[in-house]
Amino acid sequence: MSTPLLEARSITMQFGGLKAVDSLQFQIQKGELMGLIGPNGAGKTTVFNMLTGVYQPTQGDVIFDGQSIKGKKPWQVSHLGMTRTFQNIRLFKELSVLENVLVASNQQIEYGFFSPLLKTKKFLDQEVALRKEALELLRIFHLEGKANDEASSLPYGEQRKLEIIRALATKPKLICLDEPAAGMNHNETHALMETIAKIRKDFHLTVLLIEHDMKLVMGICERIVVLDHGVKIEEGTPEKIQASKKVIEAYLGTDEDLQGSSSTTGGH
Amino acid sequence: MKTFLNSAKVPLIAFVVLWVLGIFVNFSFNSYIQLILIYIMINMILAMSLNLVNGYTGQFSLGHAGFMASGAYTSAYLSTVIPMPAGAMQLPYFFALALAGGLVASVAGLLVGLPSLRLKGDYLAIVTLGFGEIIRVTLLNTDAVGGARGMYGIVGPTDWSLAGIPISRFMGGFTHALIWVLVCFFTIWRIIRSAHGRAFLSVREDEVAAESMGINTTRAKVLAFVLSSFFAGVAGAIFAHYANYLNPSSFTFMRSVDAVIMVVLGGMGSLSGSLLAAIFITVIPEALRPIQEMTGYDLRMVIYSLSLVLLMILRPQGLFGKYEITEALPWLQKFFKKSKATATTDGGAS
Numbered sequence: 001m002s003t004p005l006l007e008a009r010s011i012t013m014q015f016g017g018l019k020a021v022d023s024l025q026f027q028i029q030k031g032e033l034m035g036l037i038g039p040n041g042a043g044k045t046t047v048f049n050m051l052t053g054v055y056q057p058t059q060g061d062v063i064f065d066g067q068s069i070k071g072k073k074p075w076q077v078s079h080l081g082m083t084r085t086f087q088n089i090r091l092f093k094e095l096s097v098l099e100n101v102l103v104a105s106n107q108q109i110e111y112g113f114f115s116p117l118l119k120t121k122k123f124l125d126q127e128v129a130l131r132k133e134a135l136e137l138l139r140i141f142h143l144e145g146k147a148n149d150e151a152s153s154l155p156y157g158e159q160r161k162l163e164i165i166r167a168l169a170t171k172p173k174l175i176c177l178d179e180p181a182a183g184m185n186h187n188e189t190h191a192l193m194e195t196i197a198k199i200r201k202d203f204h205l206t207v208l209l210i211e212h213d214m215k216l217v218m219g220i221c222e223r224i225v226v227l228d229h230g231v232k233i234e235e236g237t238p239e240k241i242q243a244s245k246k247v248i249e250a251y252l253g254t255d256e257d258l259q260g261s262s263s264t265t266g267g268h
Numbered sequence: 269m270k271t272f273l274n275s276a277k278v279p280l281i282a283f284v285v286l287w288v289l290g291i292f293v294n295f296s297f298n299s300y301i302q303l304i305l306i307y308i309m310i311n312m313i314l315a316m317s318l319n320l321v322n323g324y325t326g327q328f329s330l331g332h333a334g335f336m337a338s339g340a341y342t343s344a345y346l347s348t349v350i351p352m353p354a355g356a357m358q359l360p361y362f363f364a365l366a367l368a369g370g371l372v373a374s375v376a377g378l379l380v381g382l383p384s385l386r387l388k389g390d391y392l393a394i395v396t397l398g399f400g401e402i403i404r405v406t407l408l409n410t411d412a413v414g415g416a417r418g419m420y421g422i423v424g425p426t427d428w429s430l431a432g433i434p435i436s437r438f439m440g441g442f443t444h445a446l447i448w449v450l451v452c453f454f455t456i457w458r459i460i461r462s463a464h465g466r467a468f469l470s471v472r473e474d475e476v477a478a479e480s481m482g483i484n485t486t487r488a489k490v491l492a493f494v495l496s497s498f499f500a501g502v503a504g505a506i507f508a509h510y511a512n513y514l515n516p517s518s519f520t521f522m523r524s525v526d527a528v529i530m531v532v533l534g535g536m537g538s539l540s541g542s543l544l545a546a547i548f549i550t551v552i553p554e555a556l557r558p559i560q561e562m563t564g565y566d567l568r569m570v571i572y573s574l575s576l577v578l579l580m581i582l583r584p585q586g587l588f589g590k591y592e593i594t595e596a597l598p599w600l601q602k603f604f605k606k607s608k609a610t611a612t613t614d615g616g617a618s
Contacts, residue, residue, distance in 0.1 A: 052480060078482035086480075092473035094590065095466075102463075103470040107482040109463040113491075116462035117455055119275035123462065130463075170482050 003066070005030045005174055005206050006051070006082070011060035013046050013230075020046045021230040023060065028174070033200055033207045035221035037214075037241075039251055043230040044210045045087060048178055051208075052084050053077040065173060079107055081173035085163040085180060087210075093152040097143060097162060100151050101134040104169035134169060140202070141165055141195070157188045161195065168199060174206045175199070181213040189213055193220055218242065226250065279454050283446065290442045302438045306510050308550045309445040310503045313452045315530035315542035317499035320456055322528065323536035323590075324465065325492040326472025327385065328393045332500050333523035334400030337516070338376045339369030339501025340508040341413050344422045347509070352423045356430065362444050366505035373501020374494045376403070381493035385486065400524055408516040418515030422508055441510045448506060452499045457539060459495070468492050472537075533579060535586030540593035545586075 004027035013021040021043040028034050038044050049055040051062055053074040062069045069077050083104075092100050108130065115123035138144040141161055146154065154162060160180055167175050177196070181189045193216055200207050211217045217224065218238040226234040226241060228250040234241060241247055293305060314332060321329045343365040353361055384395040408416050425440025459465045467488040470478035479485050508514050530549050534541025552575065556568040579587075588596075 054476070054480075073484075074476075074479040075482050075484045078480060083482075084480055086477065090474045090477035092470050092477065094473060095469055099466060099469070103466045103478065103483065104481040106463045106467055111463075113459075113464065116458045116464065117275075119458070127462070166481065 002029070004028055004063075005032075005065060006208070007063040008047075008051070009061045009063065011047075011050055011057040011062060013043070013050055013055060014058040019230055021050070021057075021227075024227070024230070024232055026225050026232065026235065028206055028208060030173075030206055031200075031204065033196075033209065033220060033222050035209045035211060035217045035224040036227060037211060037217055037224060038227035041229075042227040042250075044227055045178060046230075047227070048084060048176055048210060051077075051176060052082060078170055078172075081171070082176065083167045083170045083172040083174075084176040085160075085167050085178055087178040087182060089159050089163055091151040091159055091162060091166070093150070095151060096148050097138065097151055097154065098131070098134055098147040100162060100166050101137060101169045102130060104166045105130050105134060105171075107170065137165055137169060157184060157191070160184070160192070164195065164199065168203060172205065174208065176208045176210075178210050179212060180209070181211060181216050184213075189216055192216070196220060279450050283450055286446055286450075287443065290439065290446065294436055294439050294442070299438065302442075303510075304550060304554055306438075306441055306445055306506075308547050309442075309449050310507050310510075311526075311530060311546035311550050312449050312543050313499050313503040313506070314527045315534065315546045316452050316456055316539055317496045317503070318527045319531045319534070319537065319539065319542045320459075320468070320492050321496045322531050323538070323542075324456075324460055324472065325468040325489060327489060327493070328389055329396040329493070329496070330393045330521075330524050330528065331380065331396030331398075331400035331403075332496075332527040333519040333521065334396075334403035335373040335377055335497035335500035336504035336507070336523065337400075337403050337407060337519035338497075338504065339366070339373040340504030340514055340519070341407060341419075342372040342501070343369035343505030344419050344508040344514050345413055347423045355428045358425055358428070358440055359444060362425065362440075362505075362509055363447065365509070366444070366448060366502045369505035369508075370498040370501040373504070374498035376501075377494045377497025378490065381490045381497075385489040385493060397521065397524070400519075400521060404516050404519050407519075414514070416516065418513060418517075419508075420513055422512045422514060424509040424512045441506075445506050445510075448499075448502050452502070453539060453543075455495070455499075464488075464491065529576065533576065533586055535588035535590060537590035538586065538588035538592055540591075541586055541588030544588070 006028040008024055008026050010023040010025050011021060012019065012023055024047060036044050036047060046055065050057045051064075051069075053069055053072050053076065056071065064077070064080055064082055067080060069080065072080075092103060095103070109126060111120065111123045111126055135144055135147060138147055141164075143158065143162065143165065146158070151159065151162060164175075164177070164180065180196070181192055184192060196207060196209070197220060199205055209217065209221060218241075221238060223236065224238060224241045225232055226244070226247050233246045233250055234244045236244075293302060314336065318329065318332050321327050346365055346368055352358065380396065380399045384392060384399075387395060407413060413419055425437050425444065427437050428435055460468070467478070467483045467485075470481070470483055471485050471488050475485050478488075507518075526549065530545040531542060533548065534543070534545030552572050553568050556571055559571070560566050560568055
């Protein structure tokens with residue numbers, strides 16, 4: 001097996017007395033579409049935050065593309081080629097759709113501070129090229145007609161889409177999608193599945209997906225890691241996950257729970 | 269060369285037009301009106317530069333007076349060390365002094381910004397406020413710059429003549445201030461429409477998202493802060509050499525508040541708004557003087573405050589919101605479009 005694109009080496013995240021994630025270990029191969037699922041509060045988003053540099057793991061290390069991301073800030077991680085979307089949409093609301101995409105392509109600029117003041121050729125050329133590229137990206141997702149609209153004026157589904165487009169504009173190797181189908185209806189979820197499949201194919205991306213929508217996860221993920229209470233309880237193909245007793249227990253509870261031996265639920 | 273012409277065209281046209289206007293003021297109005305005009309221009313620079321931090325980058329600074337004071341005292345002190353040349357060399361002399369003042373202020377901005385820009389909102393406001401007071405109290409206790417007495421007799425533009433044509437003190441000061449107003453305006457205008465500016469805006473909109481998209485938000489904030497302090501320092505230098513007198517009490521907390529009022533009144537993130545608000549805030553207290561003379565009561569501040577309250581109730585987003593005048597007047601935008609080099613894909617005006 002080739003070296004993985006991303007490797008989490010027993011990462012642990014401790015908030016005071018709470019271990020949100022405990023010695024989690026997994027790998028993502030280049031080109032793979034992997035899902036990360038788990039009941040509410042399982043620590044999925046915490047894992048994302050550790051991977052992208054928002055949190056520093058209390059223990060363990062994350063190796064991305066051969067480099068440790070320990071001590072790296074989110075923007076540095078983004079420069080390495082790992083980017084993300086957010087569970088609750090975080091667009092630059094008052095900027096235009098085009099500007100949202102342009103911000104993400106900032107890391108490509110080569111001109112310095114004084115170039116825009118003097119409007120040097122380098123500055124003008126690069127700006128034109130970046131805009132062209134951004135518009136092209138919007139065109140692929142049929143948003144070019146709204147390039148100059150304010151981002152907050154887009155309907156919900158398109159805002160989700162714009163978040164993905166914006167993430168793509170950073171030219172990532174790995175894109176982490178945090179519940180992209182949250183709040184979407186059946187049709188929108190279906191369109192989203194197609195979008196994800198498409199970006200993966202067209203942009204040669206590796207995708208890590210957190211999702212609640214089982215249909216979406218089982219439909220497109222090749223491999224799934226299941227998290228419960230910060231611990232990995234299962235890993236494998238969708239078929240294996242669906243059949244796994246541990247996973248069913250994590251989501252639906254055990255037989256003892258059903259027999260009502262205790263009235264309390266939640267954490268043990 | 270071609271790109272230089274393209275980049276300098278609009279600023280040069282603006283300079284010539286406004287300079288001709290200055291000649292008109294020079295011959296038609298008394299020195300009191302002329303002084304107000306200079307103060308308007310100083311306030312314009314203050315408002316535009318603060319807008320970069322408070323409006324475009326979404327940070328809340330309350331220490332603008334401190335940076336203005338650093339620039340003013342630097343420039344004034346240097347002028348006691350380096351004697352003023354005569355005649356035509358006056359303008360480059362004052363320009364260089366203002367540049368030095370601006371640079372010192374921007375170093376101060378860097379020193380304050382690096383540690384404090386990790387803070388947000390109210391906390392940052394308190395830190396910058398504290399910094400402004402530190403500068404003022406330091407000046408108050410520094411005998412080399414006059415301490416509480418302030419500095420007197422600071423050199424300023426003088427009347428001189430060029431081949432028999434008299435050039436007044438006002439025209440010297442006006443030209444100097446005008447150059448800086450335009451430099452400040454076009455610097456901020458163009459920075460905002462570049463990748464650097466988009467980084468500022470993204471920090472204002474959502475810092476976490478900006479960081480995830482590869483924006484070094486600390487760098488963006490510090491850059492905005494340093495640039496803003498630079499121009500505040502320049503404004504201070506212009507003030508020092510036109511008033512010929514400096515006192516720490518000119519740079520109290522209220523001066524910072526005035527700058528914030530101008531930014532909010534004009535619209536956070538609108539340069540046209542800042543320019544208009546600078547005119548408004550400078551002129552209104554002066555224009556209300558006759559009322560004081562008629563009634564015998566000092567109603568100026570009451571009316572001034574009431575008009576601010578009313579404006580904020582009627583137009584909470586400020587006079588211009590986040591828009592520029594070019595966006596409100598399409599024919600103006602056309603003019604800007606025509607005179608610029610960028611290709612068709614450019615979304616905004618030049």
